[in-house]
Amino acid sequence: MTSILDFIIWSPSPEMFTIPGIGREVRWYGLLFAMGFIVAQQVMYWIFKKENKNPKDVDQLTMYLVIAVVVGARLGHCLFYNPSYYLGNPIEIFKIWEGGLASHGGAIGMFIALYLYARKYGVTYLWILDRVAIVTVLVGAFIRFGNFMNSEIIGLPTGSDSGIVFARGVEDMFLKGDERLEDVSFEKGGKAVSDSAGLVPIQIVLEYKRGIELDPVTSQSFFERSIPNALARQTSISKHIYYQSGMEMPYELYKSGGVQYAKIDVLGIPRHPGQLYESLACIFMFLILAHVWYHHRTQLKEGFLFGFFMTMLWSERFIVEFFKENQEAWEADIPLNMGQWLSIPLFLWGVTFMVKYWGFEEKKA
Template identity: 35%
Template sequence: MLTEFITWTANPALYDGFIEIRWYGLFFAIGFIVGYNMMERMFRHEQVNLKWLDSLFIYVVIATVLGARLGHCLFYAWDYYSQHPLEILKVWEGGLASHGGAIGIIIAIWLYSRRVTHRNMLWTFDRLVVPVALVAALIRTGNLMNHEIYGHVTTLPWGFRFIQNLSEWMKGAAPIFTEPSHPTQIYEALCYLLLFGLLLYMYWKRNAEEREGLIFGTFLIGIFLPRFCIEFIKNNQEVFEETMLLNMGQLLSIPFVIAGVWLVIRALSRPRVPIKFAKEKKK
């Protein structure tokens, strides 16, 4: 019998004045700022042209927003958006898909590699995904603040009661709470934080970037395998998923996990390629 639970009453809006500032948007912005600074440190460490970083930032920001929005519209609600195409532009109303964001970034890095660095895409990915893991954790924390993407009902003592009538509650109505549910946003955020720590260790302590694709492959496994598993206790995002053996999030995760395993095996089966200035890490 359930004796304990957590009633979650966090307000999604950090500031609700002339301009509304939401925690989700703030975490998103913090992630990009911190990520930029981390990438700058990597570029300086390897004495890479810093102008490349400015271009990379633009490519990634645009690709993340467009990819995540289009991913949501195409993968989860195409029946609606195909009939209301102008609604796709209303990003501020919510509806972003991480798999779409991942696809968008892959396309952007392909263009970036051809037009800017003229290097293999894996060179960029092996560095970029280190801060991206942190961004993923921050985004899931934003989902927690938004009372969204939570899991099935649970009797575990850390079950969260989320506010169902969030928009009405923010306007002054009495809250209507869910039954205690798995805080799957926290589960995912913790997995991504652990992955972030692992990738930092691989880059700064193990020179893993000398094995092309190893860091990127580890990232793909570390992001999408936990996502696949946690989906089993997460509420489906759309009605059509109720009749599916695996939901859309799981189906979209499988190719990324397979790609990650292949990249790790490929990287470990090839000799290291020493990178100039990498020895400075040991000072």
């Protein structure tokens, strides 16, 4: 028997709200991405004031980083994960609104931007690397939570009754495929059963627009054949709803308050919330880095904090990749996925910095 704590059915809309008058949708991901930089900017104001630097320089630093991270992350995704496609279709590289950002590419862009900033504003490269490291993980926490709101970068199946059933794709399939529908929701439990671990019973509740009535006889083919076939043939759906050819998919038609409803019993596939793992890890790393900087900034050698940041960040990324789906199918044919291979040299870079700049030295406040 399942309990409310066993798994979560996750199906929020990627759109947060629509701007009145112009009909422009504001998406969770874009808002959280921007919020990450805004919060990080406020933290950097505080850091600059504490270290007797000009807070106005933070505005220029933010501009450098926003441009570099977005461009670097986009180019990184295009060149690391699917270079043949994007080199053959270069115009597609500019379609950033369609998704596709790689944190490794963003990191490379950040290093270049900070080098240029340090040269122009009279600080050492190591000094600015140490300070930006503190807020970088904070931005990462916001971005990964945005991925969670988008139901993207999903984790692997947990193989148990615990985890997240990402149901947004199922909801979109019904709403876009049947204009008679008013809403789609989900409930735990139902008649669908399985002897296999990692499958949980859920119910898809279809609410039809007022005035729509379904005839049980004429609807039988739709619910017993069309819907099971649609769930099975779409990869984006079969990752989250389990179905095998010939498998029974019970359903029920009923009315409530004069509105027609249909309830379909299916099996959901709980998955690891890899996005939340990374978001929480980033918050934890921010607290550690901020604590070390606040209490030891006048003694730490320049470069050590950056090395510590790199070591933690790419260790976390390497480990969490074991719980996430590969971004491209070809990654299944290599021992480690692309994210892990790219994390190794960055981790070693961090270790090198920690070893080289290990220890304390007296400095003026």
